[in-house]
Amino acid sequence: MFLKKLSLINYKNFASQNFEFDSKINCFVGNNGIGKTNILDAIYHLSFGKSYFNPVATQNIRHGTDFFVVEGEFEKNGREEKIVCSLKRGVKKVIKRNGKTYERFSDHIGFLPLVIISPADRDLITEGSETRRKFIDGVISQSDKAYLQVLLKYNKVLVQRNSLLKYFAANHTFDPDALSVYNDQLHGYGTDIFEKRREFLEAFIPIFKRQYKAIAGGNETVDLSYDSKLLDTSLLDLLTQAMEKDRALQFTSVGIHKDDLNFVIGDHPIKKFGSQGQQKSFLVALKLAQFDFIKNQAKTTPILLLDDIFDKLDEQRVAHIVALVDDQNFGQIFISDTHAERTENVVKTIHQSYKIFKL
Template sequence: MVLKSLSLVNYKNLGNKSFEFNTKINCIVGNNGIGKTNILDAIYHLSFGKSYFNPVATQNIKHGEDFFVIHGDYIKQNKPVKVVVSLKRGQKKIMKCNNKPYDKLSDHIGLLPLVIISPADRDLIIEGSDTRRKFIDSVISQSDKSYLSALIKYNKVLAQRNALLKYFALNHTFNPDTIAVYNEQLNQYGSVIFKKRHEFLKTFIPIFKVRYHTISNGHDDVDLIYNSDLFEKDLKVLLEQQIHKDKTLQYTSVGIHKDDLTFNIGEHPIKKFGSQGQQKSFLIALKLAQFDFIKMHNGTNPILLLDDIFDKLDEHRVAQIVKLVGEDSFGQIFISDTHAERTESIVKQAHQSYEIFKL
């Protein structure tokens, strides 16, 4: 799969920009604040129907303007695919594929597989469990529509159950029959999600360890540990056991929406015991493993976005990443960097065709 061309109108700080891309490596270089990352984010937007960096849709419209439009022309399995995302203030976002609008943006997920590696990924280490769950969900959803469907339904029922708990507290009442209906639905969807997450990680963790070993030259042992309430008991039982606590808290305290991943280096959390270089290598290995998993399940090379990847990494780690990127197992790659000369010298080592765009 290849993104042939990209057109932007009023996206973030970019007024009107068009690009014709190389089928292998594309380098977008320029000073900080000029819009390099925004171009990569627009490409991400075409795959996921949203920004990677700012989930508030209207804040992606250029300041002082009323709308944005992103247009991408792809070739996938030798067929043209045209995707357009547009948003006007006060209106619903519109996403079209080959001129046909989607009823639901979620229907588009997985059509244009993509992996992004960015400094913002550090949130996976330093932020709460919600960020790590979203990472798992993003990887699985690109190759499993039934997972995404179950996740959407679970979150909808969860919101309804939480609203009911608040209603009970406000009105000093309680109806166990109504709660039981929500418990049954959460158990139904939650069990599917838990099983798929568990199966995914059994495949994903060995791939991740191989990637980290290559990047770090075998210096460190790393691990991912999946934490879930559902390892203990069925969700229905847990919900019934925790009902008094939930009534007090006015929200659902157990379930797959509390799942987490522990990131370890040695036998210790990388958040506390990993150096900046080790943490960055850990995150890059996570994302390259994501690439491998999606490729394995989708049968196509995802587009790979490398945003400001060469900062804070030593020469060896950079060399290892360039060596990996140069392999034929990768498809189309987009790199943003502040130093044109550094970028060109690095991509030349990959021995692939490339284009440099100076902003």
């Protein structure tokens, strides 16, 4: 699978721009602020229907205009696939595949598998548990449609249960039977999600460790561990035990929406005990493991986006990524960098065709 053409209209800083890509390596070079990352984000948009960097959809519309259109022509399994993602202010976002509008965005997730490595990935270490849950859910969802649907159902019931708790507080009433209806639903959906996450991490962690060792050498031990109360107690029991607490807080304090993924180096949290270099290696290993996992599950080689990669990583880590790209089993890759000469010197060492776009 690869992206042949990209068309941008009023997307971020681009009024109108068209690109034709090489099936292997494509590099965007130029000064900071010129829009290199925005092109990568547009490609991400075609895969996920949203920006990787900006959760507020309307802020991706070019200043002073009312809409954006991102259009991509892909080749997948010998077929032409045209994806269009568009947004107009005040109107719901639209995603089309070959002219047909998706009724549910979730139906598109996984159709164009993609992995991005970016300086923004640091949020996985520095931010709260929600960021790490989104990472887990995002990886699983790209190859498991059923998982994403169950997750959406869980979140919908969670909103309803929280609304009921607020209603009880506002009206000085309480009905445990009404709450138990939501408890049963959360237990069913939540248990499925918990089991899928646990299965995923059993397969994912060895891949991650292997990638880290290849990048950083064999002197450091790293690990990922799943932090969930469901490891010890059923969700139904947890919800029952927390009923009075939830009633006081007016929201659901237990469940798979509280799970976390612990990042560990040498038996210590990498956030506190990992050097900057170790944290970078950890994140790159995490994303390359994601690439391997999705490739194995989806039976399709994901597109790889490397945002500002050479500025943020030392030569050893870049060399490892370059070696991966040199592998015939690798697919299409997009690179952004500020130094044209540095980028060209690196891609020349790779025995693949390439294009360089100077912005």
